[in-house]
Amino acid sequence: MVKSVTNLGRTGAYDWLMQRVSAVVLALYTLFLTGFVLGSSDLDYAQWAGLFDQMWMRIFSLLALISLGIHSWVGLWTVTTDYIKPTALRFVIQAGCGLIMFIYLVWGVEILWGL
Amino acid sequence: MLVSLYRYNPETDNVPYMQDVEVELPEGKDLMVLDVLHMIKEDDVSVAFRRSCREGVCGSDGMNINGMNRLACVTPVSEVVKNNKLVLRPLPGLPVVRDLVVDMSIFYQQYERIQPYLINDNPEPAIERLQSPEDREKLDGLYECILCACCSTACPSFWWNPDKFVGPAGLLQAYRFLADSRDTATAERLDNLDDPFSVFRCRGIMNCVSVCPKGLNPTRAIGHIRTMLMQRTT
Numbered sequence: 361m362v363k364s365v366t367n368l369g370r371t372g373a374y375d376w377l378m379q380r381v382s383a384v385v386l387a388l389y390t391l392f393l394t395g396f397v398l399g400s401s402d403l404d405y406a407q408w409a410g411l412f413d414q415m416w417m418r419i420f421s422l423l424a425l426i427s428l429g430i431h432s433w434v435g436l437w438t439v440t441t442d443y444i445k446p447t448a449l450r451f452v453i454q455a456g457c458g459l460i461m462f463i464y465l466v467w468g469v470e471i472l473w474g475l
Numbered sequence: 476m477l478v479s480l481y482r483y484n485p486e487t488d489n490v491p492y493m494q495d496v497e498v499e500l501p502e503g504k505d506l507m508v509l510d511v512l513h514m515i516k517e518d519d520v521s522v523a524f525r526r527s528c529r530e531g532v533c534g535s536d537g538m539n540i541n542g543m544n545r546l547a548c549v550t551p552v553s554e555v556v557k558n559n560k561l562v563l564r565p566l567p568g569l570p571v572v573r574d575l576v577v578d579m580s581i582f583y584q585q586y587e588r589i590q591p592y593l594i595n596d597n598p599e600p601a602i603e604r605l606q607s608p609e610d611r612e613k614l615d616g617l618y619e620c621i622l623c624a625c626c627s628t629a630c631p632s633f634w635w636n637p638d639k640f641v642g643p644a645g646l647l648q649a650y651r652f653l654a655d656s657r658d659t660a661t662a663e664r665l666d667n668l669d670d671p672f673s674v675f676r677c678r679g680i681m682n683c684v685s686v687c688p689k690g691l692n693p694t695r696a697i698g699h700i701r702t703m704l705m706q707r708t709t
Binding site: 361362363364367371372373374375376377437438441442443 | 632635636639666667668669670671672673674675676678701704705708709
């Protein structure tokens with residue numbers, strides 16, 4: 361058993377599952393948005409704002425935003441533990457990634473509910 | 476044929492180097508790469524490599540042949556030679572002891588970690604622990620591993636984290652005992668594997684499958700372990 365405190369969950373199975381679940385959410389969100397953009401002829405601001413004005417779309421967007429954070433954390437954590445061997449440097453980069461994700465999340469919430 | 480041979484003797488060389496040796500192959504005969512190494516060693520006894528059974532059973536002569544990990548004793552020259560050239564290097568990712576001989580300690584440590592033996596707390600029966608033909612069949616494709624390390628040393632995940640990721644060879648054996656109907660330590664074995672490195676550092680690159688000289692499929696075994704871990708935690 362290898363001990364680790366910087367990964368997302370406490371077990372490998374949890375990280376593996378969360379990476380896949382978040383990937384499904386992101387795929388659905390991307391497909392939906394692409395479909396919406398392609399499906400609406402002469403898309404204007406009113407239509408776009410109208411879409412994001414609905415509660416289900418805000419929840420869906422927030423879910424996608426959180427999934428993005430989870431997905432990128434698991435991915436970047438894997439990449440940094442593979443390639444960055446000095447512990448201090450790896451920790452600083454991982455902390456930086458976490459901070460950026462947190463800022464994006466708060467910023468995203470601000471945008472979604474501020475429209 | 477030109478053989479480019481990786482040479483390194485830590486007692487005399489500061490850095491490893493490639494030595495070119497011209498080898499005269501006999502007409503009408505397809506030699507194995509190990510035979511070529513023996514021909515070279517007849518002229519230069521300082522060339523070091525491991526070998527034992529010379530028929531793909533002992534797993535001693537795993538090496539990197541023209542860029543691919545293989546067993547020298549069962550690899551025909553005709554199958555690997557390119558432009559009349561053969562490049563022989565030690566297995567990648569492990570410390571070199573000398574020439575083609577690598578230090579496999581970390582590989583064996585990972586093997587030891589998965590407890591590669593039957594654990595059964597029940598009292599021993601008078602003759603033997605029986606298994607149905609169906610249960611025995613589940614071990615096919617798992618028990619045949621000869622621990623040559625061709626797979627683990629072809630795996631980038633093992634290169635980057637050989638101290639944490641068990642590697643394809645160790646995980647194939649881990650599943651061999653997880654799948655054994657006579658083994659009673661399944662939960663304990665899974666506990667020891669359920670961290671982000673031991674099993675889950677496998678990214679499904681599948682180099683292990685393409686190099687295994689015995690035609691085994693460690694990636695599939697790793698998938699089975701992952702399923703077992705998921706089933707008990709979700």
